[in-house]
Amino acid sequence: MELINKQEVSKKLSGRLLLNKVLKYIFLLFTLVGLVVLATLLIDTVLDGWRYLTPDFFTSYSSSRPESAGIYGALIGTLWLMAVTAPIAIILSVGTALYLEEYAPKNRLVNFIKVNISNLAGVPSVVFGLLGLTLFVRLMELDSSVLAAALTMSLMILPVIVVASQESIRSVPSTIREASIGMGATKWQTITRVILPAAVPGIITGIILALSRAIGETAPLIIIGIPTILLFTPTGVLDTFSALPMQIYSWVKLPNPEFQSVTAAGIIVLLFILFLMNSVAIYIRNKYSKRF
């Protein structure tokens, strides 16, 4: 006796195939909803802000008149912020990742720390802003300086880079570590000559993605009291500054409707920078992936 009735099977087959097809289109629709909304947003912003993207826009400070408002101060401020944040964040997080993966003993405490670093990556940026306000702005009396903001941003993106670096270091096969150690290389030589070179693409990808998160962050900057409009650029890390997201945030609040277009122009610049950074990250990841 046949356990599966062949006739029944073929009778029901068309129904199954139909369901299969219908679901495919339903899911495509869901995907499109997201894409369409995103595209509308982008197109709307670009159309709105396009005519303000003149050379003057990049070379003038903000102004109360929309036609002469520019992002010079904010752009330079953001560059300062990134230039100071990047080295602090990179040194701290790659060092942490190296310690955790290569040196730390394998015990409960270290495991606990590892788990919590991943958890830190999910802490809202406002919380880091509050930490920065208490610790750097008030306690260390750095005021609303580039350094205070950079330290805050570094702490905020630290967990992201640590986790990315850890994964990257862990993916270096133990066989090539053994090869190095087996030739009498010290641990440090093995790290600098074998592990880091092999892990660096993944680490850089993590760094860029983390920095691109920091570049768009507004909340921590607001909390540590970074001014929204500033008519000079910093000359040192202890000077105050403004940043792109702060500038955008301040324009969008202005009553003059023309400023909505200026805002759009600012957003285009910010998005372009983000897009550029993410492209570099993706390029590096694709170029160096699957090497083992």
Place this chain on the structure above:
Amino acid sequence: MTSSKVKEEKNMNTVYDTAVQDRTEENRTIEQTQAVFQAKDFNLWYGNNHALQNINLDFNENEISAIIGPSGCGKSTFIKSLNRMVELVPIVRTEGDIVYRDQSIFDKSYTVEDLRTKVGMVFQKPNPFPKSIYDNVAYGARVHGVRNKKVLDQVVEKSLKGAAIWDEVKDRLNDNAYGLSGGQQQRICIARALAIEPDVILMDEPTSALDPISTTKIEDLMHELKKDYSIVIVTHNMQQAARISDRTAFFYQGYVVEYDKTNVIFDKPKDQRTEDYVSGRFG
């Protein structure tokens, strides 16, 4: 050298053994050779797993010593004890001693880096660095402080020639070693080990991941290397042990059942378990 020639040589060894004059001559050479490694009541635990039990073995200079035995009997653990790589596993604990050229390798004043410079290792799976062929072979010399490009060039050429792969790669030293075949990669790894000018070379199943032709090449190479180096090789291929080694240790469940000249182990072993294993009855 072809495999038939290898066989011939093994037959010749048997002929040697039966001829009385030749035997005395062989005994004399063995007396002359010196032990490079001596394990003395060596014990090792992974946590509670007593993986090596009372190991007593002497490995001689300019000989190929083979370690055979069923999977999980402690061959890798033992060979990795000889350069203290086994200590990378945190739960490892040892007792007893291993002496390398009259000095205990566990001596406080003996740094592992120093030991591993004299005792090189070739691993089961070819494990070149994701670097150029040149940088792979020059790695050891650079780690030990050689900066001079001329010296490095010489080291690389000499080592690649020593590993019988110079002709195959001399025109593409700057290519990534990952582009080579498995057999070539393994010879690059041997060249890399030779480049630190070791005294002893440890090999843990160096041909188990390779095809028969590459295997033959590496076995031939080992015959050459024996003139200048002492070699300890782990293999689960008994024919390989029979073909290439001078002495063979049979490991079983963490201890040495029998250790003798290779032809004794294969032709007239004293222990029943050795006989069962080499005749393929278990393992």
